[in-house]
Amino acid sequence: MSGPPTAGTRPDEVRRHNRTALLRRLHVGGPCTRAELAAELGLNRSTIKALVDGLADAGVVVEQVSAKRTGAGRPSLLVLPQPRSLWVLAVDVGVEQTTVAAVGFGGEVLGTRGWTLPRGAGTPDDLLAKIGTACRRLAERIGSEPVGVGVSVPGVVRRDGYVHEAPNLHWEGVPVGERLSAALHRPVLVGNDAELGALAEHTRGIASDTADMVFVSVDVGVGGGVISERAALRGSGGYVGELGHMVVRPGGRPCYCGCRGCWETEIGEDALCRALGLPEGSPREAVVGELRALAGEPQAALSRLREFTDWLGIGLINIVNLLGPQLVVLGDLLAALPEAVVDEAAETVRELSLVSRAVGGIRIVASPLGKEAKIIGAAELAFQQALAG
Template identity: 30%
Template sequence: MKITGDLQLMKKINKYLVLDTIRHHYPISRADISVKTGLNKTTVSSLVTELIESHFVTEIGLGESSGGRKPMMLLFNQRAGYAIGVDLGVNYILAMVTDLGGTVVKEKRIEMTDWSVETVTEKLKKCIHSLIKKTPSSPYGIIGIGVGVPGLVDDQGNVLSAPNLGWTDVPLQEMLEREFDLPIAIDNEANVGALGEKEFGAGRSVSNMIYLSVGIGIGAGIILNDALYRGVSGFSGEVGHMTLAQDGPLCGCGSRGCWETFASEKALIHQAKSLQLVDEKIQVAEAIDKINLNTLLSLAKRGHRPVIDLFASTGHWLGVGITNLVNVFNPELIVIGNRMSLASEWIADSICETLNSHSLSFHRQKMNVVYAKLGMNSSAAGAASIAINRFFSAMKALSD
């Protein structure tokens, strides 16, 4: 029995290996799969047949010959199923349906003004139900839901602390599992943002990168040697709370002088309210207490000097924190995402000036700073990718 069990397990693992190879290298021939996996051609052919019967793989015709018969090329069927990815922001919910290759097919955004657990979770459930109804039919349907949350999340999907939402000990995964008969994955939004940019965006070709989610707060998803670094307790990446000034502004975490009190969207807006934003040339309809990032972006585009200077100051403080990260981790790439990336035109120069002045020269030489290729979709796409990868990884444990 043990030998039979071992053989069945090995077959599952090999099938997963073949499918994973097709997913990441299609179009591809059976012969090339054999070379990449080290499996013999007979085993590959048998497993490919099963994957075709399971709707994960299709044949798309003959490819170019390398000297012998033209090979039949295989394609991964991205539309065999769909995933839902959610970016649960401080003032918005961004949810999307992607196919199994990460292509967005449906998207929905909801603006939020009430951050109570009851209100947010109710709107989140309605949003997901709405997307499920609009998802195209497929052999496997919705295979899972991933959610990125701006806070500390444990391995059971509980939101332990989300200061900018005012949440503590919220069993979000359990709440969604009761609502949806689907696998649910909850993670920190900067972590899923890093995975989104790594898998589908600016970080596809690098092994060591840091994704900075700069919105109401600041968080980081850290990719080391192609894997997400989580730390011993799973809570790595809370870079917004590294101290830049011991006697600095009070932070929502209870400490003073945290990075996000100088360089986040929240800090930017707080400082903007002290500026005179209405003058003879530029009329701003919003009252001072309703100033938001969009207001400031609009003013900067119109050449409003105090706002442009304010963005430059924010860029400087972002550069200070990024310098610390560069000196510690020596990454190949820093990706700036979330809302502050919309201000790249006015923060980029001051970030680079600060980095060039203060980061260690050897660390800086091979490091680039870019802005999220996926734009505001990084975290939602990354959340969907977690659901997709868990779905395929589970194949190794499923019975035939």
């Protein structure tokens, strides 16, 4: 959340700032009383009353008596966000599955549409047209227009929504934001899938109270999202987070990027299939099923995934040494790893990372949001802009 308005700020800017802060609090934190809003946001009660009354008149919130009574006197009224009053479209473009969701104010999912495709099948034009149709049908079902659109793509994404490269989709130079904006007649925000996974965990997941964290995503490829001092670290042009292309094994397997021995070749989906004794390119359900079968057998899991765990630990050491996060969240397929494997990799980092030994307390955990992280992140990307308007 942004800081307080500076001296000399116009009254209308102050009101807009306060309204945005209130909307963000209700969207992320859920229902609360006016008194709680005043205390948390540092605003006086008359300001909160004016803001809440305005939102109630617009149908964005309603107030009702809390079921919990504390003491005598007039009961406190809860301010509740109304999901259908403000809603966004969230799109997760996966390598094998695409999902479109309508997400309401407060985070409630109002409807979804999804479909699967063979890896790399279909052209960008075909997929974007299908996404546009799914978005319009969801809007028709809800009976109103979205206030924003957010899209997650597994590739190198420029700030303006131009996908420089999405190799596992076989995309190159695709202006996703521009094309979907033209199809839907509204601005569309596009982000890298791992970057949006980090946003989801920081907003609604295990990293909500953490200022500095890294989200590591393993799908077909490997990516990362970085939150630094509670803000996304994006770098020049937005191209930050290609953690899968750290070279960890010089002379190792060739990677599509042109290098050999990238981290992606050692812990990506195909590498995990090899470690589990499955054919490369096996269905996601088969991979997750094998991992779940090992969940209750820690020694078997460590034995079977020994080399995979070693390479996972080596990459995490590099990440911790470079970025010094408080928390590393393992997402997508890594979220399905047996607990013993995650603990072993975390112990390796504690023992061998210089930064971890110096700072202490760096946690490495599996994502509680799992496969939902990217669609949640796409929704939150859209809400960030919509609630600030």
